[in-house]
Amino acid sequence: MRTIEECLAHAPKRIMLCGHKHPDGDxxxxxxxxxxxxNENSSCTVVPYLETPIESLQFLTEGFPFRSDDGNGEQFDLAIALDASDIERITAGLAAFQQAVEKIVIDHHETNTLFGDRNHVVPDASSTCEVLTALMQEEKIGTDAAAALFTGIVCDSGVFRYDSTTPETLRTAARLIGKGIPFSWIIEHTNVERKYDELKIASAIIHDSVFLPEERFAYAVADLDIQEKYGVFSKDLGNVVTDLNSIADTDAVLFIYWNGERYKGSLRSKSAIDVAAIAASLGGGGxxxxxxxxxxxxxxxxVRAVLEKIRAQREERKA
Ligand SMILES: [Mn+2]
Structure with a gap:
């Protein structure tokens, strides 16, 4: 696929868009x-399906009629899934996606299961928003679209710090900044600012974290007790793993938190360790x-399972 306009080849009238559960910035x-x-460049009716985003991303949805139900009974000529590596990852709009006449998948996850009739997956791209912008005609991108796409790129690239950032990522971001968006506000609001209570619980979790210098590894756990003590729950703990990853002399970090039903593990690495492989071996991905x-x-x-995998990766590298 080279352009978004190719998605409209069968002249759809009603289009639905969907993403994945717990939607992130991308x-x-x-x-x-x-x-x-x-909306701005076609005569189609376009319905975005999204779970209600976290507060720092709500500036993108506020005032726009997105839907959070599964869309059962809704008929669409075209459905486009974005940033979802697997149909199991879709929640809002899932039924509408499955019932649609034509299904297209646009993504950047290497693990994408290619569940669309047409699949446009670019695993080297920093973000789905980078992939998407490349499919758009620059002159047709308005400021609202540009602000949303820029947000996705900065969120998924860690504001251009991750090695998924390429010259093309920066060129894409530059083109979007050229649309006159408040780019420094977007970076600050989505990647720097934190709620006071969130910062307090993060400090408490980091205070009780464990750093193993000889393993170049650190981890922290947020069980239900600490979440209740601070009145901050799993969906607002997303930044803690980034805090852990800022510890010097670590290659990989792990943050474990209770999400109300099960423990969730969140992994980050700076170099040397492939945390996607570790997560996959534990039934996850990324x-x-x-x-x-x-x-x-x-x-x-x-912690024991993750540490074993880290050691195994080091051994493999030495061999
Ligand atoms: Mn993404």
Whole structure:
């Protein structure tokens, strides 16, 4: 696929867009970015499906009619799934996606299962928003679309710090900045600012974290007790793993938190360790430098399993 306009080859009248559960900046940015692009440049009815995003991303959805149900009974000529590596990852709009006449998948996850009739997956791209922008005609991108797409790129590239950032990522971001978007506000609001209570619980979790210098590894656990003590729950703990990853002399970090049903593990690495492989071995997935999984194991067992995998990767590298 070379252009978004190719998606419209069968002249759809009703289009639905969807992303994945617990939508991150790239997911919300892609769904809303494509929503604005199609709305402004086609005569189609476009319905974005998204779970309600976290507060720092709500500036992208506020005032726009997105839907969070599964869309059962809704008929669409075309469905486009964005940033979802697997159909199992779709929640909002899932039924509408499955019932659609034509299904297209646009993504950047190497692990994408290619569940569309047409699949456009670029595993080397920093973000789905980068993939999507490349498919758009620059002159047709308005400021609302540009702000959404830029948000996705900065969120998934860690503001251009991850090695998924390429010259093309920066060129794409530059073109979007050229649309006159408040780019420094977007970076600050989505990647720097934190709620006071979130910062307090993060400090407490880091205070009790464990750093193993000889393993170049650190981990922390947020069980239900600490979440209740601070009144901050799993969906607002997303930054803690980034805090852990800022510890010097670590190659990989692990943050384990109770999400109300199970423990979730969130992994980050700076170099040397492929955390996507570790997450996959524990039933999850993600990228080389950022990955996650759900687990029925106790936190100490999760730590043990992850440490074993890290050691194995080091051994393999030496061999
Ligand atoms: Mn993404």
């Amino acid at each position: 997911c919300v940015g892609a769904v809303m970015g494509l929503y604005h692009y199609l 990228h080389i430098r950022a990955a996650g999984f759900d687990s029925d194991l106790a936190p100490e067992e999760i």
